[in-house]
Amino acid sequence: MNEIVLSVAASTTPRNVMVVGVGGQGVLLISKALALIAQKQGFHVKQSEVHGMAKRGGVVFSHVRFGTKVWSPTIAKGEADVLIALEWAEGLRWLDQLRPETGVFIADVRQIVPPFACRDRRLGAATRYARETPAEVAEKVGESYALDATTIATNLGEPRAANTVLLGVLSTSMDIAVDDWLTTLDQLIPAKSREINRKAFQAGRDWGEAAHADPTLRFDKSRIAAPASAPIENAVSIEIDSVWCKSCDICVKVCPERCLALNAEHIAYVKTPEACTGCHVCEWLCPDFAITVRTSAVA
Amino acid sequence: MNETVRVAKSAASEDVLPLMGNEAIARGAWEAGVKVAAAYPGTPSTEIMENLARYPASDLYVEWSTNEKVALDVAIGGAFSGARAFCSMKHVGLNVASDSLMSQSYIGVHGGLVLVVCDDPGIHSSQNEQDTRLFARLAGVPVLEPSDAQEAHDFVKLAYEISERFDTTVIVRSTTRLSHTRSAVRVGPRETVASKGFVDQPSKTVAIPANARRQHPKLVAREQAIAEYLETSPLTHWEKGDTKFGVITGSTSYLYVKEVAPWASVLKLGAAYPLPEKAIREFAASVDRLFVVEELEPAIEKEIRALGIAVEGKALFPRCGELSPELVRAGLAAAGVMAAAEVVAPLAIEPMARPPVLCAGCPHTATYLALRSLNARVAGDIGCYTLAAVEPLRSIDTTVAMGSSIANAVGMAAAGEPRPIIATIGDSTFLHAGLPPLVGAVYNKANITVVILDNAITAMTGGQDHPGTGRTIRGEKTFKVDYETICRAVGVSWVRKVDPYQVGKLLQTLREATAFKGVSVVIAERPCVLDPVKIKGAPLAINASGCVACQSCMNLGCPALVWSEETYEGRHKVEIDQGACIGCTLCAQVCLSDCIQPVAS
Numbered sequence: 001m002n003e004i005v006l007s008v009a010a011s012t013t014p015r016n017v018m019v020v021g022v023g024g025q026g027v028l029l030i031s032k033a034l035a036l037i038a039q040k041q042g043f044h045v046k047q048s049e050v051h052g053m054a055k056r057g058g059v060v061f062s063h064v065r066f067g068t069k070v071w072s073p074t075i076a077k078g079e080a081d082v083l084i085a086l087e088w089a090e091g092l093r094w095l096d097q098l099r100p101e102t103g104v105f106i107a108d109v110r111q112i113v114p115p116f117a118c119r120d121r122r123l124g125a126a127t128r129y130a131r132e133t134p135a136e137v138a139e140k141v142g143e144s145y146a147l148d149a150t151t152i153a154t155n156l157g158e159p160r161a162a163n164t165v166l167l168g169v170l171s172t173s174m175d176i177a178v179d180d181w182l183t184t185l186d187q188l189i190p191a192k193s194r195e196i197n198r199k200a201f202q203a204g205r206d207w208g209e210a211a212h213a214d215p216t217l218r219f220d221k222s223r224i225a226a227p228a229s230a231p232i233e234n235a236v237s238i239e240i241d242s243v244w245c246k247s248c249d250i251c252v253k254v255c256p257e258r259c260l261a262l263n264a265e266h267i268a269y270v271k272t273p274e275a276c277t278g279c280h281v282c283e284w285l286c287p288d289f290a291i292t293v294r295t296s297a298v299a
Numbered sequence: 300m301n302e303t304v305r306v307a308k309s310a311a312s313e314d315v316l317p318l319m320g321n322e323a324i325a326r327g328a329w330e331a332g333v334k335v336a337a338a339y340p341g342t343p344s345t346e347i348m349e350n351l352a353r354y355p356a357s358d359l360y361v362e363w364s365t366n367e368k369v370a371l372d373v374a375i376g377g378a379f380s381g382a383r384a385f386c387s388m389k390h391v392g393l394n395v396a397s398d399s400l401m402s403q404s405y406i407g408v409h410g411g412l413v414l415v416v417c418d419d420p421g422i423h424s425s426q427n428e429q430d431t432r433l434f435a436r437l438a439g440v441p442v443l444e445p446s447d448a449q450e451a452h453d454f455v456k457l458a459y460e461i462s463e464r465f466d467t468t469v470i471v472r473s474t475t476r477l478s479h480t481r482s483a484v485r486v487g488p489r490e491t492v493a494s495k496g497f498v499d500q501p502s503k504t505v506a507i508p509a510n511a512r513r514q515h516p517k518l519v520a521r522e523q524a525i526a527e528y529l530e531t532s533p534l535t536h537w538e539k540g541d542t543k544f545g546v547i548t549g550s551t552s553y554l555y556v557k558e559v560a561p562w563a564s565v566l567k568l569g570a571a572y573p574l575p576e577k578a579i580r581e582f583a584a585s586v587d588r589l590f591v592v593e594e595l596e597p598a599i600e601k602e603i604r605a606l607g608i609a610v611e612g613k614a615l616f617p618r619c620g621e622l623s624p625e626l627v628r629a630g631l632a633a634a635g636v637m638a639a640a641e642v643v644a645p646l647a648i649e650p651m652a653r654p655p656v657l658c659a660g661c662p663h664t665a666t667y668l669a670l671r672s673l674n675a676r677v678a679g680d681i682g683c684y685t686l687a688a689v690e691p692l693r694s695i696d697t698t699v700a701m702g703s704s705i706a707n708a709v710g711m712a713a714a715g716e717p718r719p720i721i722a723t724i725g726d727s728t729f730l731h732a733g734l735p736p737l738v739g740a741v742y743n744k745a746n747i748t749v750v751i752l753d754n755a756i757t758a759m760t761g762g763q764d765h766p767g768t769g770r771t772i773r774g775e776k777t778f779k780v781d782y783e784t785i786c787r788a789v790g791v792s793w794v795r796k797v798d799p800y801q802v803g804k805l806l807q808t809l810r811e812a813t814a815f816k817g818v819s820v821v822i823a824e825r826p827c828v829l830d831p832v833k834i835k836g837a838p839l840a841i842n843a844s845g846c847v848a849c850q851s852c853m854n855l856g857c858p859a860l861v862w863s864e865e866t867y868e869g870r871h872k873v874e875i876d877q878g879a880c881i882g883c884t885l886c887a888q889v890c891l892s893d894c895i896q897p898v899a900s
Contacts, residue, residue: 022653035481039317046447048480050423057858058655072558073447073480073551076624078643093650100643114653118862119690121850123869127862130651140646159878232869253672256691256854279870281849284891297869 014067016075017170020094021086022112023057026163029188030084031062033167037176037184038066048073057114059090082173084166086149087112089130095141102142106169108149108162109134121256121277123297124232134219145169145211146219152203158193161200168204172212178205235296236278242267244290251282251291318484320477323448324387324415325350326484327455329358331411332492333385335377336361337370339731340760341389342424343478344417348387349763352772358489363763363772366701366731367392371399371414378412379504381495383459387415390431391700395732397434400468402506404438405514407466407521410495411459417473420594421621424475426681426700428619430596431472432571439518441525442470442572443534444550448482454569457534465525472571474594476551476621526573534569535578544636545586547579547599547610552592552622559628560637574602583608590615590634594622657686659859660834660883662825663752665799666723668855668885669806670694670750675719675813676711680704680733682725683759684752691854695723702732708747709740719813723750727757727765730780734789740818741790748812748819751782754827762830770831786820793819800825802888828881836882838898839875845894846872852886852895860886 017034021027028049035047049062063075080098085091085107098105117128134146149165164185171181182198189197211217247266260282261271268290270276278295318326325347328336336359338348352361360377364370367388377384388396393416400414416434419425435442443458445451451473458469502510529535545564548556553567566582568574571593583589583603591600591612600612615630616622625640632639657664667687670677671694679685679695680703688695697707704722712720724733729751740747757763764770769779786794793815797808805823812819828834843863848870852860859879862871875886877898887895 023655032481035317039483044483045317046480046482048476050475050479057653057658059653070482071554071561072624073476073482073554074623076558076628076640078640089651089653092648093653095648096643096646113861114651115656115691115853115856115858115860116652116654118853118860118871118873121870125870127871128651130648132648140648249674252674254851256850279850281851281891284847284849 014065014070016080017064017082017084018061018075018080018094018097019064019084019086020059020061020090021163022090023060025060025086026160027060027062027086030163030167031064033181033184033188034064034170035066036187037180038064040180040184041066041176043067044070046070046073059093061090061094082106082170084170086110086163086166088146092130092132092137095137098141100142104173105137105141105144105146106166107134107137107144107146108166109146110148110150110162120231121279122231123234123278123295138219144218145208147207147211149204152207153200156196156199156203158196158200161193161197164197164200165204165207168201168206169208169211171201171205172208232297234278236273236276237294238270238273238276238282239292239294240268240270241290241292244288246288248287250285250287254281254285256281315483315485317481318448318452318486319346319479319481320445320448320451320473321346321417321479322350323452323484324455324471324473324478326486327452328385328413329354330452330487330489331413331456331459332383332490334359334382334410334492334494335374336385336387337364337373338362338387339364339367339370339392340757340763341367341392341417342760343419343475344387344389344392344415344473345760345763346478347415347417348772351385356773361772363757363765365766367396368399371396371403374412374414375399375403378408378410380410380497382410383492384410384412385415386413387417389425390416390418390429391425391427392416393431393434394429395701397438400434400438400440403468404440405511405518406504406506407514407517408462408468409498411462412468413455413458413462413471414468415455415471415473417475417478418595419475421475426698428595430594430598431470432598433596435470435472435572436598438468439522440468440470441465441570442472443569444472444571445477445569446550446553446567447477448480448484450569451477452484452486454534461525461528465521465528467521467525472550474551474621522573525570526575529570529573529575530577532569535575536567536569537578537582538565538567539585540564542586544588544590544631544634545582546590546592547582547603548592549599550594552594552627555622555624555627556592558624560631568599571598572602574599576606579603579606580608583610588634588636590631592616592622592627592630595619654689655686656856656858657683657692658828659857659879660828660836660881660885662754662799662823662827663687664692664855664857665802665805665885666750666752666823667692667694668889669799669802669809670721670723671854672806673719673721673809673813675721675748676708676716678704678707678711678720678722680722680724680728681759682728682752684723684725691856700732701728702736705733705736705740705747705749708749709736709743709745712746719748720746721748721750721809721813723752725758726751726753726755726767726782727763729782730766734785737786737791737818737820738789745818746816748809748815748821750809751820751822753782753822753824755824756827756830758827758830762827764831768831782820782822786822791818791820793817794822795820796822796824798825799823800883800885802885828883834881838877838880838882839884839887839895840877840898841872841874842894842896843872843874845892847892848872849891851889851891855885855889857886
């Protein structure tokens with residue numbers, strides 16, 4: 001350990017740590033651990049979080065502040081000393097909470113791609129997942145530590161302990177004894193999971209110490225973000241044979257872009273041709289072979 | 300602060316515990332000797348009653364009520380009988396309970412009565428951000444505003460003293476930020492408060508016109524007496540500082556002011572209504588400029604202006620949304636009394652949208668998938684299923700308030716909407732406020748279909764029991780409501796139960812229901828996958844060689860389905876996250892190429 005970012009001994013102004021991730025990842029557990037350990041050092045601590053959507057795969061974030069006296073429960077933009085991200089794109093979302101120049105970013109490179117990001121049906125479209133790579137992010141913040149904490153935890157036997165791996169990395173930037181960390185974790189974690197979490201903490205600590213010693217280890221170069229979206233030029237036309245159409249409405253119901261409708265004579269027609277991506281679902285499901293989808297591009 | 304923190308709970312001795320605002324409120328109520336407590340769950344207030352239920356039944360009676368009005372009426376009954384009574388709810392719950400509050404305000408209390416209302420500035424998980432302080436003013440009852448967990452604990456206890464001393468209900472207003480922030484709280488033992496028993500005083504406890512006319516002037520005098528009390532109460536706290544400007548504030552706004560301008564003179568108001576006029580005049584006279592920093596409505600600012608005192612507030616600090624240190628600083632900077640924050644160059648990273656989604660295997664997914672293809676007008680309600688208002692499931696046309704769906708549907712039908720009209724409502728919401736409109740719909744011969752989404756729990760708030768689960772808040776077995784019997788008893792002749800996991804049958808049932816002339820009810824019955832127990836069946840897998848990337852399964856919006864690297868004719872094939880999949884088979888049922896199968900073991 002050669003760099004202490006959060007010197008606990010010498011903090012008069014409050015220290016600010018933000019923990020972010022996706023519902024169910026354990027953001028609140030490591031926030032609580034950090035709050036508890038700071039309280040044990042004799043500090044005034046506030047830990048603030050927003051629940052509500054936490055269980056529904058939504059964004060979860062927690063503010064932890066400690067010092068001789070803490071007023072606001074929330075950290076102002078640009079004033080977080082450390083940002084811990086349990087998921088890569090969530091880390092990017094909150095990056096501007098970090099202090100410019102000096103902020104420390106500790107992130108799992110794990111990607112949890114939401115269904116919302118896999119919606120574009122145009123040919124060649126990529127996911128809407130964040131594109132910045134760990135190397136690019138390292139340029140933008142004071143210090144950046146990007147590791148595959150989920151794989152480290154999975155190899156130990158419990159992918160859900162990735163949060164504790166990140167806490168282990170954080171611990172290498174704070175002057176608090178390892179034993180204090182471990183006893184604090186024991187207090188918050190049920191007996192059957194204590195051993196695995198102790199190992200995960202240690203693994204994170206080992207990674208952090210190696211990364212402090214050798215800056216080239218601070219981000220996982222093997223991780224490359226998805227290529228930018230490059231939809232292929234694709235002219236689509238749909239032909240509906242009104243003689244064969246028997247008004248069953250199936251194409252209208254299944255169209256993912258909702259671009260089909262029945263006309264006054266109850267015959268299917270393309271109501272919003274500009275929304276059609278040429279996905280063929282209507283063609284495949286028409287029981288009477290009344291629909292033909294033609295596309296100019298074939299990938 | 301240098302207290303040593305012991306985490307082990309010690310109920311008897313004085314101790315310091317790290318508590319969430321809601322835990323501190325519950326602890327304060329328990330220490331105050333509360334005997335009767337009732338609530339309906341609602342974010343951000345839910346944990347208050349959950350924590351109170353952890354104290355032994357020998358200390359106090361707790362219940363999940365069917366709605367907030369029922370909860371307040373139970374608490375009022377407890378106070379009538381001379382016990383200290385407690386009630387908690389979210390801000391919009393007070394709309395439901397307000398009928399009782401308005402009468403109770405005239406009647407007063409016997410045993411102390413405290414009502415905790417948690418507002419949601421910023422609308423983290425609600426349908427609006429109404430300000431409870433305005434309700435307090437309307438009802439003529441005092442409203443206390445703690446700023447942190449310690450004050451939340453202390454103010455609840457003090458609220459009982461005020462309640463009994465001035466014969467009034469007291470509202471303690473929390474906010475999402477306070478309710479969900481953890482900090483150290485010095486706690487104490489439980490007071491033994493003997494119940495005073497029911498005392499016959501019908502001229503007070505029976506709200507008939509003659510009595511109410513006598514009580515109203517008493518209410519006005521009571522307001523005056525409480526304002527007088529607040530002049531010298533520790534709730535009103537003057538922190539002398541620089542006199543170039545002074546700030547009147549309270550609640551978490553006080554913390555933001557202290558954070559950004561610790562040198563300023565501050566008058567911290569522990570009660571936002573009524574106001575201590577003399578203290579305010581004295582404070583105003585001591586500073587060159589006067590600001591009010593308050594979240595949401597200019598409740599305090601307007602009162603001060605009405606006193607003829609020059610004050611600045613909402614011209615500088617926003618009226619919508621949650622305040623923050625940044626916004627308070629920006630407001631004071633705009634007033635020219637402090638420097639603006641340094642402008643930091645943006646990092647030019649566009650955040651990816653991550654809207655909340657229905658869980659993998661959520662039974663609501665199937666119901667809304669079926670509704671999506673029915674070409675119906677769908678009146679929605681309050682619950683997880685509101686998430687079906689957005690793509691890909693998008694099938695809800697309206698959402699208003701708890702229980703609104705059924706009567707909204709009746710109105711749509713009456714207005715001549717040509718499409719079939721369906722109301723969708725969850726089990727807990729149906730019991731909360733869906734019964735009266737269902738009775739009315741049958742009575743008035745409406746032609747609508749009601750879908751009761753029965754997942755046997757109050758899911759949105761984290762899995763609380765209700766009369767349809769067969770368990771009380773303390774986990775005791777109790778009578779379980781039978782929705783089909785209810786529907787038949789109020790005159791619905793067409794009632795069907797269906798398992799939403801059988802998508803074809805569900806769709807067919809919904810078709811028949813909408814074809815029926817009159818009120819038809821479909822009960823979509825399947826337990827929540829998270830509560831009371833987490834359901835995890837064997838996961839499914841996609842045979843990549845059979846996937847034609849048609850994206851039909853992606854129409855479910857299931858978080859276990861993601862695009863794979865492989866493509867078919869330029870589109871991404873789909874793969875299943877084995878850890879997230881619970882094996883509900885909905886995707887397999889909609890798959891065009893029949894390539895989704897259980898994982899071979």
